[in-house]
Amino acid sequence: MQLPANLRSALDELFEQTNPSELEKASNRLTRRYRDEVLDGKMHISDKNAALGYIAARFPATYGAVYSALDEVADICPSFLPSSQLDVGAGPGTAVFAASRIFPSLEKAMLVEQSNDIIAIGKELFSRLITEKDSDIFAVKAGELPRETSSATGFQYAFSTNWQKADISTLSGEKLPKADLVTASYVLDELQEKTQDFLVDRLWEKTVGVLLLVEPGTPAGFKRLMRQRQRLLEQSAHILAPCPHELTCPVQSPDWCHFSVRVERSRMHKLAKQAVVPFEDEKYCYLAVSEKKPDVQYCRILSRPQRSSGRINISLCLPNGEKNTEISTKKNKKLYSLMRRVEWGSRVEKIKP
Ligand SMILES: C[S@@+](CC[C@H](N)C(=O)[O-])C[C@H]1O[C@@H](n2cnc3c(N)ncnc32)[C@H](O)[C@@H]1O
Structure with a gap:
């Protein structure tokens, strides 16, 4: 899988003024924190270098994972034509970039994220792909959240983004809009278990069509999704993918259910990862649920x-x-x-x- 050409050139432009050795250092630090699933109360993406390191080292892979999962959702539910998306722990908006490619019907997205540095980069990326225009899209009551809204057209079609800087671990559901597509990609692993439950409950309340959770393709990522699978089934959700049933999962430890997507590496991506091979295989787990049962058996x-x-x-x-x-x-x-x-x-x- 390759990032779309316009996204690749937006990334290249972003990295033109970046110091390669700083980028490499930041990427290594970030990769270590993600690999060890460090939960020390500090933000992984704590400054601009870390944000750029994320884009170089992780963005192509998380894009590939979300794209593949959403592609599956679109295939299973061809009648699902979302016009709105809510993405939490949005980072640079990876899941929104991916969703907008799969679902040309999307018109607007709210992206909730705590790091100003990654928000700034996400906004820059979107603005390189779309033309700015003023308008408010999601109706959030004034004063409830620090608002940062940007709207745009020209992203193949009219498309508006609304960035909210907020902590998703304490965010009340009233402050989030309902959306056709709700996404949380590579986010649960940054939260304590109780907070994961709290967040997924809020997200399910806000889901009009499909809720997609994506996690690293590790035993720990799988375990987190299995917990949410059970909890969501108890709340009357139906599984669209990857499970072809809603019974007990037959994949038992030490095995875990995960998938893989091959992602092409750009020059910056290779540099950030000190890699020689021009691609990497991203392993991921995902869970897509909806209120409606899928029509297909598979x-x-x-x-x-x-x-x-x-x-x-x-x-x-x-x-x-x-x-x-x-x-x-x-x-x-x-x-x-x-x-x-x-x-x-x-x-x-x-x-x-
Ligand atoms: C691994 S990144 C994933 C970013 C993006 N979803 C993707 O798939 O590329 C996790 C993101 O969640 C954000 N995050 C973690 N905890 C958060 C919190 N409590 N509130 C808001 N954002 C949070 C981080 O700042 C980071 O940008």
């Missing part, structure tokens, strides 16, 4: 298909709540040819031997 491919000469092994999550390994050989031409085309994370509608 099986989910849980890992990279193992292909050897004349034989393909595929691990599947089934609609009956079981996990199964499907083995197909050239003897069954139809199944074999279907299995040759599927990938880790994709859906297969029906598996018939």
Whole structure:
């Protein structure tokens, strides 16, 4: 996956005036904090360098993960045409950039974020892609939040962003608008468990169409989503993806359900990560829920298909709540040819031997 060309050039322009060694240092520091899931009360993105480090080291990967998850949602619910998005822990607006590519129907987004430095970069990125215009889009009662609103057109279509600098761990639901699409990507891992619960409850209350949670593809990320899966099911949510059922998850520790997206690395991305390889594989977990049950029944491919000469092994999550390994050989031409085309994370509608 590649970032869209206009986003890539906006990033290149952003990095033109950046000191590469400062960027590398900031990226390394940030990567360590994320990897160790440090929760010490300090913001990971604590200054401008950290914000630029985030853009260089993490933005392409989190964009890829959110894009892939939303692509799946769009595929499962072709009638879902959101016009509004609420994105919390928005960072530079990664999930909004991704959603706007998948859903051209989107007209407006509210982005809630605590770091002024990443907000400034997000605004700059949006302004490089869209033309500024004055207007208020989301109705938030005056005085409830420090307001920073920018609206725009020209982002392929009319599109407005409304940035709110706020702490999502204490934000009252009344201060958030309802939205067709609600997203929290790579955010829960920065919050204590109680706060995760508080936030997800608020987000579910605000969801008119789809709520998407994305987390790092680690056992800890999976565990966080499993907790929210259970809690959301108890609140009458229905799972759109990745689970093909709402029964107990058959993926048990030490295994964990996660997916992977290959993201192309830019020069800055390589520099920030001291990498030579021109791509990276971002592992992610996600959960998309809605009030409505999806119309389709499917099986989910849980890992990279193992292909050897004349034989393909595929691990599947089934609609009956079981996990199964499907083995197909050239003897069954139809199944074999279907299995040759599927990938880790994709859906297969029906598996018939
Ligand atoms: C890993 S970044 C993810 C950014 C973006 N969602 C993405 O996918 O690229 C997590 C973001 O959540 C923000 N965040 C963490 N705790 C927060 C809080 N209590 N209130 C508001 N934002 C918060 C951080 O400042 C950071 O920008």
